[in-house]
Amino acid sequence: MEIFELLGFGAKGWGALILTGMLLTLCVTLASLAIGAVVGGLIATAKLSNFWWLRVLGTTYTTIFRGVPELLIIYLIYFGGSNAVTAIGHAMGIEGFLGMPSFLAGALAVGLISAAYQAEVYRGAYRAIPRGEIEAAASIGMPPLRCVRRIILPQILRFAIPGLNNVWQLSLKDSALISVTGLAELMRTTQVAAGSTRQYFMFYIVGGVLYLVLTSFSERLFNSAERRSNKSMPRGMGQV
Amino acid sequence: MDFAFLFSTMKDLLAATPTTIGLFSLSVFFGGLLALLIVTMRVSNNIIARNFAKGYIFVFRGSPLLIQMFLVFYGLGQFGVIRHSFVWPALREPFICAVLSLALCTAGYSAEIFRSGLRAVPPGEVEAARAAGMSGFLLLRRIIAPIALRHALPAYSTEIVLMVKSTALASLVTVWEITGVAQRLISQTYRTMEVFLCAAALYLLLNFIILQGLSLLENRLNRHHRRPTGRKPSVMNALFGARP
Numbered sequence: 001m002e003i004f005e006l007l008g009f010g011a012k013g014w015g016a017l018i019l020t021g022m023l024l025t026l027c028v029t030l031a032s033l034a035i036g037a038v039v040g041g042l043i044a045t046a047k048l049s050n051f052w053w054l055r056v057l058g059t060t061y062t063t064i065f066r067g068v069p070e071l072l073i074i075y076l077i078y079f080g081g082s083n084a085v086t087a088i089g090h091a092m093g094i095e096g097f098l099g100m101p102s103f104l105a106g107a108l109a110v111g112l113i114s115a116a117y118q119a120e121v122y123r124g125a126y127r128a129i130p131r132g133e134i135e136a137a138a139s140i141g142m143p144p145l146r147c148v149r150r151i152i153l154p155q156i157l158r159f160a161i162p163g164l165n166n167v168w169q170l171s172l173k174d175s176a177l178i179s180v181t182g183l184a185e186l187m188r189t190t191q192v193a194a195g196s197t198r199q200y201f202m203f204y205i206v207g208g209v210l211y212l213v214l215t216s217f218s219e220r221l222f223n224s225a226e227r228r229s230n231k232s233m234p235r236g237m238g239q240v
Numbered sequence: 241m242d243f244a245f246l247f248s249t250m251k252d253l254l255a256a257t258p259t260t261i262g263l264f265s266l267s268v269f270f271g272g273l274l275a276l277l278i279v280t281m282r283v284s285n286n287i288i289a290r291n292f293a294k295g296y297i298f299v300f301r302g303s304p305l306l307i308q309m310f311l312v313f314y315g316l317g318q319f320g321v322i323r324h325s326f327v328w329p330a331l332r333e334p335f336i337c338a339v340l341s342l343a344l345c346t347a348g349y350s351a352e353i354f355r356s357g358l359r360a361v362p363p364g365e366v367e368a369a370r371a372a373g374m375s376g377f378l379l380l381r382r383i384i385a386p387i388a389l390r391h392a393l394p395a396y397s398t399e400i401v402l403m404v405k406s407t408a409l410a411s412l413v414t415v416w417e418i419t420g421v422a423q424r425l426i427s428q429t430y431r432t433m434e435v436f437l438c439a440a441a442l443y444l445l446l447n448f449i450i451l452q453g454l455s456l457l458e459n460r461l462n463r464h465h466r467r468p469t470g471r472k473p474s475v476m477n478a479l480f481g482a483r484p
Contacts, residue, residue, distance in 0.1 A: 067401070067447045068440045069408030072419050080432035169302075176304035180412070187306060194314065201315035208303040208311065215302040 006197055007206065014193040014203070021189030022210050028107050028185055029175045033168060035111025040118030047123055058119065065116035070109075070174050077109040078102070078181045106178030106185075114171045121163030125156040158229045165222035169215055176211070186210055245431065249438045252421055257442065259417040263335070263407040267342035268400060274343060275350035282355055293351065300348030306409055309341040313413045338410035342403065349399050357392030358384070390461045397454040401447050418442055 009015045047058035065073065081100035089098045129152060137147040179188035190207030194200040282293035300308065316322050316331055330336050361384050369383045411420030422439040426432050459466075 063444070064440060067405075067444045069405040069419055069443060071408040071411070072422060072436065072439055072443070075419075075423055075426060076432055076436045079426050079430070080436070083430060083432055173304040176306045177409075179306070187304065190307070191310070194310075199318070201311065201318045204307055204311040204315050208299070208307045211303040211307065212299065216298075 006193075006199060006202075014189075014197070017184075018186070018189050018193065018206065018210070021184055021186040022214070024103075024184060025172070025175050025186040026214065028103060028178060028183070029110070029168070029171050031103075031107035032109075032111035032114055032171050032175070035107060036114030036118045036167070036171070039112060039115035041122060043115060043119035044122035044126065047119060048126060062116045062119055065113050070113055071177050071180070073113055074106065074109040074177055074180060077112070078105040081105050081108070102178070102181040102183040105181055106175070106183050110171050110174045110178065113174060114167050117167045117170060118164070121160050121167060122156060124163065125159035126152065128159045129155045161222060161226045161229060165219065165226075168218060168222065172211070172214055172218070242434070245429075246434055246438060249425060249435055250442075252425060253418050253438055253442055256416055256418045256421040257446075259335075259415060260404075260407050260446070263338055263342065263410055263415070263417060264404055266339045267346060267407070268403055270339065271343035271346035271350060271403075274347035275354055278347055278351035279354040279358070282351060283358060297348045297351055300345050301352070305341065305345045305406055306412065308345055309338065309409055309413055312341040312344075313337040334410070334413045334415045338407075338413055338415050342406055342410070345406070346399065346403055349402075350396065353392050353395045353399060354388065356395065357388035357390075360391035361387045386461075390458075393454070393458050393461065397451060397458070400450060400454065404443065404447055404450065 005012055007013060007015050007018075043058045043061050046054040047062070049055060049058075078100060082098065082105075085098045085100050086096075089096075133151055133155075134147060137151050138144075142150070175185060176187040178185060179191060182188065184192075186207060190203050194203035197203070278293050278296055281289040282297070284290060312331075313334065317328075322328060322331065331340075365383055365387070366379065369379050374382065407417055408419035410417055411423060414420075418439055422435050425435045429435070
């Protein structure tokens with residue numbers, strides 16, 4: 001069978017390359033989730049702050065990064081980043097065009113998009129913490145930072161899991177767009193395999209199925225994390 | 241700031257805006273119709289229809305739109321059966337392929353949104369309508385559809401904004417809409433920031449107008465819930481509110 005030969009791990013097979021691409025997709029999405037968590041946390045803090053200009057800053061960020069197509073943001077980070085790298089290179093005396101590493105550009109772009117969504121998730125999670133608990137912590141003389149560490153952060157993490165699941169799924173699918181920068185992740189490998197064997201239909205189906213494997217497997221992981229984190233809580237509505 | 245460059249960029253991008261709007265409106269329309277069909281199958285008692293709808297929703301929500309679009313654009317042309325059939329003149333057009341894949345994708349998401357709207361219809365109201373002698377299409381038109389639509393509208397408007405953004409992917413199957421033109425301008429001039437600002441402003445404006453229209457519709461549908469001195473629901477809430 002020709003199909004098995006093409007998908008296999010032999011000399012003519014694309015199996016190993018496609019699985020490597022799948023691993024790279026996973027890595028780039030994990031990196032973007034981490035970037036998004038840091039930036040998203042800062043943006044959420046800005047949106048919850050008492051200073052109006054911080055709130056405006058946070059709102060502007062989330063509006064732009066949620067209202068502009070992901071592809072455009074990837075172009076901005078990739079081409080803009082390359083321009084910046086070239087400018088730095090010129091300043092250091094290196095001539096010619098320098099490209100930004102596509103893994104970094106992709107992870108940064110998807111990360112900044114997911115930061116906008118994560119900021120909303122964290123903000124919602126913070127709002128879900130009962131006010132009384134924070135007041136109680138203050139009234140027994142807990143310093144604000146320790147209150148964040150002991151009372152606020154653990155609960156934010158618990159309330160945020162369902163929202164983070166959504167963000168993760170979005171980022172996983174956004175990561176397919178990084179293929180335009182030439183990073184050999186799942187989408188790009190599928191594209192190359194389809195183009196060079198002329199078996200477009202088969203390879204895109206295989207790529208799609210592998211994305212389905214990633215999304216459904218991670219959905220399961222998030223659901224079990226949610227169940228685990230809610231172990232000590234009474235069963236409420238909408239619990240998995 | 242080079243205003244002449246910004247001006248000429250904006251002119252190029254505005255020329256591509258009708259394509260984006262066309263992609264968006266056609267795919268939302270056909271996707272909505274398809275979603276109605278899928279959601280009917282999803283809630284039907286027929287086990288085959290129900291499982292087909294479940295599978296459809298799983299596949300189209302779980303895989304990236306880009307791969308679906310490439311499957312339609314490159315994949316379908318691989319088969320001689322399709323190349324020699326009457327649909328080929330349509331499927332050869334990148335614009336039609338883009339609309340087709342956008343509609344197929346949004347149908348999966350919209351079907352789930354419509355289903356959550358259906359779940360919000362109180363069973364008591366349906367029973368009351370049945371007791372009053374309504375059934376079938378009349379029941380659907382007078383009782384179920386209005387309530388379901390009202391509940392589904394906030395989530396559906398976020399889906400519609402997502403669709404505006406998704407039209408950008410059509411540039412990768414050689415449809416010259418806003419993002420495609422912006423990408424060409426960036427690679428011609430290397431002035432990323434200016435082109436990005438113009439394109440971003442256009443997309444934000446489009447989203448703003450669409451959300452304003454939807455919030456007017458929502459406001460109108462919820463007239464009977466409004467308190468006399470209630471705050472007006474603003475487009476700001478729709479833009480900045482939490483999203484699923």
